[in-house]
Amino acid sequence: MATPLAEAIRFVRRVYRLRMLGLGLGVLCAGAVLYEQRAGPIWWILLFVNGYVWPHLAYWRARRAAAPENAERENLVIDSAFGGFWIAVMAFNALPSALYVTMLGVDKIAVGGPRLWRQAVISQALATLVTSAALGFPFAPATSMEVVLACLPFMVSYPTAIGLAAYTLAHTVRRQNRLLDELNRIDSLTGLPNRKHWNEAVAVELRRHHRNGRPAALLMLDVDHFKLINDEYGHAAGDTVLRCVADVLRRCVRDIDTPGRFGGDEFGVVLAETTATQAAEIAERIRSLVATETRLGNGLPGATVSVGVATASPVIGDLRMWMEAADAALYAAKHAGRNRVEPLPAAAKAALAMDS
Numbered sequence: 001m002a003t004p005l006a007e008a009i010r011f012v013r014r015v016y017r018l019r020m021l022g023l024g025l026g027v028l029c030a031g032a033v034l035y036e037q038r039a040g041p042i043w044w045i046l047l048f049v050n051g052y053v054w055p056h057l058a059y060w061r062a063r064r065a066a067a068p069e070n071a072e073r074e075n076l077v078i079d080s081a082f083g084g085f086w087i088a089v090m091a092f093n094a095l096p097s098a099l100y101v102t103m104l105g106v107d108k109i110a111v112g113g114p115r116l117w118r119q120a121v122i123s124q125a126l127a128t129l130v131t132s133a134a135l136g137f138p139f140a141p142a143t144s145m146e147v148v149l150a151c152l153p154f155m156v157s158y159p160t161a162i163g164l165a166a167y168t169l170a171h172t173v174r175r176q177n178r179l180l181d182e183l184n185r186i187d188s189l190t191g192l193p194n195r196k197h198w199n200e201a202v203a204v205e206l207r208r209h210h211r212n213g214r215p216a217a218l219l220m221l222d223v224d225h226f227k228l229i230n231d232e233y234g235h236a237a238g239d240t241v242l243r244c245v246a247d248v249l250r251r252c253v254r255d256i257d258t259p260g261r262f263g264g265d266e267f268g269v270v271l272a273e274t275t276a277t278q279a280a281e282i283a284e285r286i287r288s289l290v291a292t293e294t295r296l297g298n299g300l301p302g303a304t305v306s307v308g309v310a311t312a313s314p315v316i317g318d319l320r321m322w323m324e325a326a327d328a329a330l331y332a333a334k335h336a337g338r339n340r341v342e343p344l345p346a347a348a349k350a351a352l353a354m355d356s
C-alpha cells in the first residue's frame with residue numbers, strides 16, 4: 001500500500017493537472033470579457049499570471065510543504081479567491097461569473113468535500129466583495145455571443161475532468177478498502193487466514209455437512225514446546241518455525257481445504273469431503289513433514305507438532321463444539337507424549353453425544 005506521503009503527492013499531482021486545465025480554459029472566459037472592456041495591460045498580465053504561472057507555483061508550494069495535502073487544500077481555497085477577484089473585474093458578466101462560481105465550487109466538493117467547499121465559497125465571496133468595492137462596484141451582467149463562445153471550452157471540458165477526478169478518487173478508496181479487508185483476514189507472519197477468517201471457513205464447512213451429510217474434518221495443531229524453542233533459539237527462529245509449519249500446511253492440503261493460524265503456535269485445518277481415516281492420513285503427513293522440514297541442521301531449531309482430529313457429525317451442533325472436539329483431540333495428543341496425531345478420545349465423543 002502507498003505511504004501517506006506518496007498518497008498526498010499523488011493528490012497534489014491530480015489537482016495540478018485539474019488546475020492547469022481549469023485555469024487555462026478559464027482564461028478564455030475572463031479574457032473575452034477583458035477584451036470587450038478594452039482592459040489595460042495590467043489586467044492582461046494579472047490574467048496571464050493567474051492562468052499560466054499560478055498552477056506551477058501552487059504545485060511547487062504543495063510539493064515543498066511538510067504536509068502537501070494541507071498545502072494543496074490552501075491552494076484550492078486561493079483558487080476560489082482568484083475566481084472571486086475575476087468575477088468582480090468582469091463586472092459580474094453573467095455567464096463567466098456563473099461558471100466561475102459553479103466550477104470552483106464543484107471541484108472543491110469533488111476533491112475535498114463540503115468543508116473545503118464552504119471555505120472556498122467564503123474566500124470567493126470575500127474576494128469578490130473587496131475587489132468590487134475597490135473598483136467602485138461595476139455591474140454589467142449582459143453576456144455577448146463572443147463571450148458565450150469563449151466560455152464553451154471551459155464549460156464542456158472542466159466538468160468532465162472533475163468527474164474523472166472524482167471517479168479516480170472513489171476508485172482509489174474502493175481499492176484501499178479491499179486491500180484493508182484482505183489484510184484484516186490474513187495473518188501477517190504466515191500469510192494464512194487469521195483466526196476470524198478461518199472460523200468463517202470452518203462454519204461454512206460445518207453448515208455444508210449439516211445440509212448434505214458430506215464428510216468433513218477439523219485438524220487442530222500445536223507446535224510442541226514452542227516456548228522452549230523461543231527461549232533457546234530466539235523469537236526470530238520461532239517465527240521461522242511458524243512460517244515453516246504454515247508452508248507445510250499449504251503443501252499438504254487441497255484447494256477445497258482451508259488452513260489457518262489460530263493464534264500463537266496453534267494452527268487449524270478444515271478438510272472438506274474428508275473422512276476420519278483420510279483426515280488422520282493427512283494429519284500424519286503434516287506431522288511427519290514438519291519434523292523433517294524443521295529438523296536440526298536444516299537451519300532450524302528442530303520442531304514437532306501435535307495434531308488433534310475431529311470429524312463433523314450430527315452431534316456437533318455448532319462451530320464452538322467442533323473446535324472444542326478438535327481441541328480435546330489435540331490435548332490427548334499432547335498428553336500422550338506430543339509429536340503425534342490423535343482422534344477425539346472415546347470419552348469426549350460420548351460426552352458430546354450426551355450434550356447434543
Ligand SMILES: Nc1nc2c(ncn2[C@@H]2O[C@H](COP(=O)(O)OP(=O)(O)OP(=O)(O)O)[C@@H](O)[C@H]2O)c(=O)[nH]1
Binds near residue numbers: 222223236237
Ligand atoms: N516466535 C513467536 N512466538 C510466539 C508467537 N506467538 C506466540 N508465541 C509464543 O509461543 C509460545 C507458546 O507457548 P505455550 O502456549 O506455553 O506452549 P508450548 O511451549 O508450545 O507448550 P506445549 O504446547 O504444551 O507443547 C509462547 O511463549 C508465546 O510467547 C509468534 O508470533 N512468534
